[in-house]
Amino acid sequence: MIHAFKNSGYNIILDENSGAVHVVDEAAFSLALVLKKKAEEDSSFHMEKDIPKDILVEVESENGALGKEDIEEAYSELFSLYEEKALFTEDTYKGAVDSFVHHPTVVKALCLHVAHDCNLNCRYCFAGQGEYHGARGLMDLETGKKALDFVCENSGSRKNIEIDFFGGEPLMNWGGVKELVHYGRSLEEKKDKHFRFTLTTNGVLVTDEVIEFCNREMDNVVLSLDGRPEVHDRMRPFRGGQNSFDTIFKNIKKFADSREALGKEYYVRGTYTRFNLDFSKDVLFLADQGFRQISVEPVVCDPTLEYAIRDEDIEKLSHEYDILAAEMKERIGKENEFNFYHFMIDLEGGPCVYKRLSGCGAGSEYLSVTPDGSLYPCHQFAGEEEFLLGNVRDGIEEKKLSLIDRFRSLNVYTKKECSSCFCRYYCSGGCAANAYHANHDISLPYETGCVLQRKRVECAIMLKAAKCGL
Amino acid sequence: MKHVKTLNRNLTKSVENGGCGECRTVGNQSCEKLSKKN
Numbered sequence A: 001m002i003h004a005f006k007n008s009g010y011n012i013i014l015d016e017n018s019g020a021v022h023v024v025d026e027a028a029f030s031l032a033l034v035l036k037k038k039a040e041e042d043s044s045f046h047m048e049k050d051i052p053k054d055i056l057v058e059v060e061s062e063n064g065a066l067g068k069e070d071i072e073e074a075y076s077e078l079f080s081l082y083e084e085k086a087l088f089t090e091d092t093y094k095g096a097v098d099s100f101v102h103h104p105t106v107v108k109a110l111c112l113h114v115a116h117d118c119n120l121n122c123r124y125c126f127a128g129q130g131e132y133h134g135a136r137g138l139m140d141l142e143t144g145k146k147a148l149d150f151v152c153e154n155s156g157s158r159k160n161i162e163i164d165f166f167g168g169e170p171l172m173n174w175g176g177v178k179e180l181v182h183y184g185r186s187l188e189e190k191k192d193k194h195f196r197f198t199l200t201t202n203g204v205l206v207t208d209e210v211i212e213f214c215n216r217e218m219d220n221v222v223l224s225l226d227g228r229p230e231v232h233d234r235m236r237p238f239r240g241g242q243n244s245f246d247t248i249f250k251n252i253k254k255f256a257d258s259r260e261a262l263g264k265e266y267y268v269r270g271t272y273t274r275f276n277l278d279f280s281k282d283v284l285f286l287a288d289q290g291f292r293q294i295s296v297e298p299v300v301c302d303p304t305l306e307y308a309i310r311d312e313d314i315e316k317l318s319h320e321y322d323i324l325a326a327e328m329k330e331r332i333g334k335e336n337e338f339n340f341y342h343f344m345i346d347l348e349g350g351p352c353v354y355k356r357l358s359g360c361g362a363g364s365e366y367l368s369v370t371p372d373g374s375l376y377p378c379h380q381f382a383g384e385e386e387f388l389l390g391n392v393r394d395g396i397e398e399k400k401l402s403l404i405d406r407f408r409s410l411n412v413y414t415k416k417e418c419s420s421c422f423c424r425y426y427c428s429g430g431c432a433a434n435a436y437h438a439n440h441d442i443s444l445p446y447e448t449g450c451v452l453q454r455k456r457v458e459c460a461i462m463l464k465a466a467k468c469g470l
Numbered sequence B: 001m002k003h004v005k006t007l008n009r010n011l012t013k014s015v016e017n018g019g020c021g022e023c024r025t026v027g028n029q030s031c032e033k034l035s036k037k038n
Helices: A026-041 A053-062 A068-083 A094-101 A141-153 A170-191 A208-217 A229-235 A245-262 A280-288 A311-331 A353-358 A398-409 A432-439 A447-467 B010-017 B032-037
Strands: A002-007 A010-015 A021-024 A109-113 A160-166 A194-201 A218-224 A265-272 A293-298 A366-369 A374-376 B004-006
Touching: A002 A026, A002 A447, A010 A026, A010 A447, A021 A026, A021 A447, A026 A053, A026 A068, A053 A068, A068 B004, A094 A353, A109 A141, A141 A160, A141 A170, A141 A366, A160 A170, A170 A194, A170 A208, A208 A218, A208 A245, A218 A245, A229 A245, A229 A265, A245 A265, A265 A280, A280 A293, A280 A311, A293 A447, A311 A447, A353 B010, A432 A447
Parallel strands: A109 A160, A109 A366, A160 A194, A194 A218, A218 A265, A265 A293
Antiparallel strands: A002 A010, A010 A021, A021 B004, A366 A374
């Protein structure tokens, strides 16, 4: 099937199953819409060499400005794409993906919750003031070392291992973070591993010493900042209720600038809620402060909360993504150009279909470890009793192997909502944690997230076309 | 072509060259192997 859409003055056709992307004129776009309708109505649809008369008549009646010759020419070009298997291609991947997802897997990454404690009181925090609905606590060094030993023992012959220092606020256990980095480095040669350490922080405790250490040891850092001061302060106050923006901004700016100068990865990462449906202004605020790597993402929370995204907000949010994409298009090649995490897409060297269709790896390739050493499928399941998989000392509990199999088997072919969605090769069927928290079922996609994801992929493809000068 | 400009069958080609499992824990991820082979 194809997906045809307009964005920022572009007419774009995405051939879903081949991944081919075509930028077309009005004649080809009108034809594509008519052909798509025919394909949806007829399971044995195929393109003829010459344009069928009923299709010509339908396109002429729907778009009177197009001449017959133009339509016939455009049809001929679309037919050549069809012959090259770059239009209306079939999905032939199911068998291959079925066998791929049942291959044995290794643990590739751990999220270490080094602190279930936080110095902020963010209203939307899925960790509930950093505590994950349990007691406050810091991961002790012995547990952290056991976690690194666990990943070495369960990663097979894989060399590259990712360790995310997470919380709560990981800088509340900064001494532990540094010790664990040193311990990891001490394991590398004898275990034939390379650790790629990353840190996610709210910025409150960032100092010159933190910056210097992270710039030496951390492959990436994620710095939490929501955007405009009033937006940030409304959702991310200190525990005592005071505003946090002024304290955090100067720390994060210094940190990001130092990473930028060294060519090191970082993201400034915010959350938007119903309180700032005009979130494009927050993204552009961050960009205009000089941040070049930005992610601002929708809140996922209990739908009854006042700041939760509602169905009636979707149209406004989709429009905001369009506004943001149009502005980013204007900035291409200029000094104020920036990256937006959800508009990044690799159309040529992106992941293979096996990876695209089988998902993020949560619950099998990626696990999270809480301060007491408990293992969960990912950081968003931490503290959820039914998803407790085991602990770093004793490994995975035998009775939980079926749950791991369930996570491993999740793919777009096991979710009927995904089967006809053009986005399935770009989202892998969505986030299991979002699905669980929205629908209490890890295999039932979170529909609001799906609608926004589809819009973001359209914007991302448009920006690719713009960057290619088409 | 006059009516169509093609921007990029990357998925089709990745069936043959993909599946090594070396990638990290989707749309914006890049694959070093496929970037070379595709």
